[in-house]
Amino acid sequence: MAPTLAETTTDSFDIADFVINQGNGVKGLSDLGIKSLPRQYIQPQEALINIIPNESIPVIDMSNWENDPKIAESVCEAAEKFGFFQLVNHGVPLEVLEGVKDATHRFFGLPAAVKRKYSKELSPSNSVRFGTSFSPDSEKALEWKDYLSLFYVSEEEASALWPPECKDDCLEYMKKSEILCKKLLTALMERLNVKEIDEKKESLLMGSRRINLNYYPRCPNPQLTVGVGRHSDVSSLTFLLQDEIGGLYVRVNEGKGEEDGWVHVPPIEGSLVINVGDALQILSNGRYRSVEHCVIASGSKNRISIPVFVNPKPSDVIGPLPEVLAAGEKPKYKNILYSDYVKHFFRKAHDGKKTVEFAEM
Numbered sequence: 001m002a003p004t005l006a007e008t009t010t011d012s013f014d015i016a017d018f019v020i021n022q023g024n025g026v027k028g029l030s031d032l033g034i035k036s037l038p039r040q041y042i043q044p045q046e047a048l049i050n051i052i053p054n055e056s057i058p059v060i061d062m063s064n065w066e067n068d069p070k071i072a073e074s075v076c077e078a079a080e081k082f083g084f085f086q087l088v089n090h091g092v093p094l095e096v097l098e099g100v101k102d103a104t105h106r107f108f109g110l111p112a113a114v115k116r117k118y119s120k121e122l123s124p125s126n127s128v129r130f131g132t133s134f135s136p137d138s139e140k141a142l143e144w145k146d147y148l149s150l151f152y153v154s155e156e157e158a159s160a161l162w163p164p165e166c167k168d169d170c171l172e173y174m175k176k177s178e179i180l181c182k183k184l185l186t187a188l189m190e191r192l193n194v195k196e197i198d199e200k201k202e203s204l205l206m207g208s209r210r211i212n213l214n215y216y217p218r219c220p221n222p223q224l225t226v227g228v229g230r231h232s233d234v235s236s237l238t239f240l241l242q243d244e245i246g247g248l249y250v251r252v253n254e255g256k257g258e259e260d261g262w263v264h265v266p267p268i269e270g271s272l273v274i275n276v277g278d279a280l281q282i283l284s285n286g287r288y289r290s291v292e293h294c295v296i297a298s299g300s301k302n303r304i305s306i307p308v309f310v311n312p313k314p315s316d317v318i319g320p321l322p323e324v325l326a327a328g329e330k331p332k333y334k335n336i337l338y339s340d341y342v343k344h345f346f347r348k349a350h351d352g353k354k355t356v357e358f359a360e361m
């Protein structure tokens, strides 16, 4: 039985057990109507960020992509300079975006006992996982986020194992965003002198995909905690769909002499946020940048976001591409097995851009 509000303010109530083990998540806590943030969620001061107003990441209109080469150029420039941009008129149908947002609300609206069936301990497969926070065993403070993470192996596996409340919408979104993904990667590769995406390159760039459904419930003291701590993604590219609430921040001006800080990514209806991940930073020998970002939950509303991580295959060895090194550039990264890289990322708490040190020469 769910605890009463009075019980939640006493030490006799085991927050971690309620949130993590019983599958209630932070949604369960928030739904209880707690008035202050439990101490387990209070982040150390250094996790809190300096927000820069009046700056933003580029917004790129793709309507004339086929006829105007400047649009591809602005994508590549944004990937070099910011590692983050928003796309409008990107060709993924709006009803598909709405469908996957509705599916996310449907999934998180299920009873805890149903969602718990997909937890690490009970899930029928490693490719389906419901959880809370990022890496609860290794974090000093927990994160204010619940998630469902679905690794795509095949249509058949997804049909058999993904939760029926969301599988069709997730698959449709992944299918419809693939065309866009190929367009962006082709343009990004041309700039690196990679003229053709052959089978091997296709595997390195988009050999595996994972979709996460993120749920950040209303939070009593959002300034004291994080929805997601500062991190860069380990993907090649991430396609992020967010709802209208806002709360995603991206680091700008790091090491550039200007004010180092974080800018908000304002929700734009129908848009997709694209960011470069560590795998593309490594493949491009640092030319495209995977940039730190984090999420602050809302004090008044429940927020959802849906990233699709487009990645190398777990069995691929990644390192700087030969085309990039052809002109004599020194490699900044060694060759590493991609699944080792991802395991290293998942084993620790979020720690900004430290993951990539694992691949440095």
Ligand SMILES: CC(C)(COP(=O)(O)OP(=O)(O)OC[C@H]1O[C@@H](n2cnc3c(N)ncnc32)[C@H](O)[C@@H]1OP(=O)(O)O)[C@@H](O)C(=O)NCCC(=O)NCCSC(=O)/C=C/c1ccc(O)cc1
Residues within 6 Å of the ligand: 120, 126, 129, 134, 149, 151, 208, 209, 210, 212, 228, 229, 231, 233, 234, 235, 277, 309, 311, 312, 313, 314, 338, 339, 340, 342, 343, 346, 347
């Ligand atoms: C190494 C993987 C991830 C799992 O392989 P496995 O053989 O099933 O290995 P394990 O089940 O032993 O999982 C390794 C560790 O990763 C953990 N893990 C296994 N999936 C998960 C999971 N979705 N979530 C968070 N821990 C997990 C898992 O709990 C385990 O930790 P530990 O038990 O402490 O040893 C394998 O699927 C793989 O190589 N995948 C490559 C494709 C891939 O998933 N790429 C990552 C794209 S995700 C990305 O860019 C960003 C994600 C992200 C996510 C949340 C954020 O807050 C921010 C960013």
Ligand SMILES: O=C(O)CCC(=O)C(=O)O
Residues within 6 Å of the ligand: 212, 214, 228, 233, 240, 242, 247, 248, 293, 294, 295, 304, 305, 306, 307
């Ligand atoms: O919720 C968001 O806006 C971003 C989430 C994120 O960075 C992630 O899941 O990797």
Ligand SMILES: [Fe+2]
Residues within 6 Å of the ligand: 231, 232, 233, 293
């Ligand atoms: Fe991320």
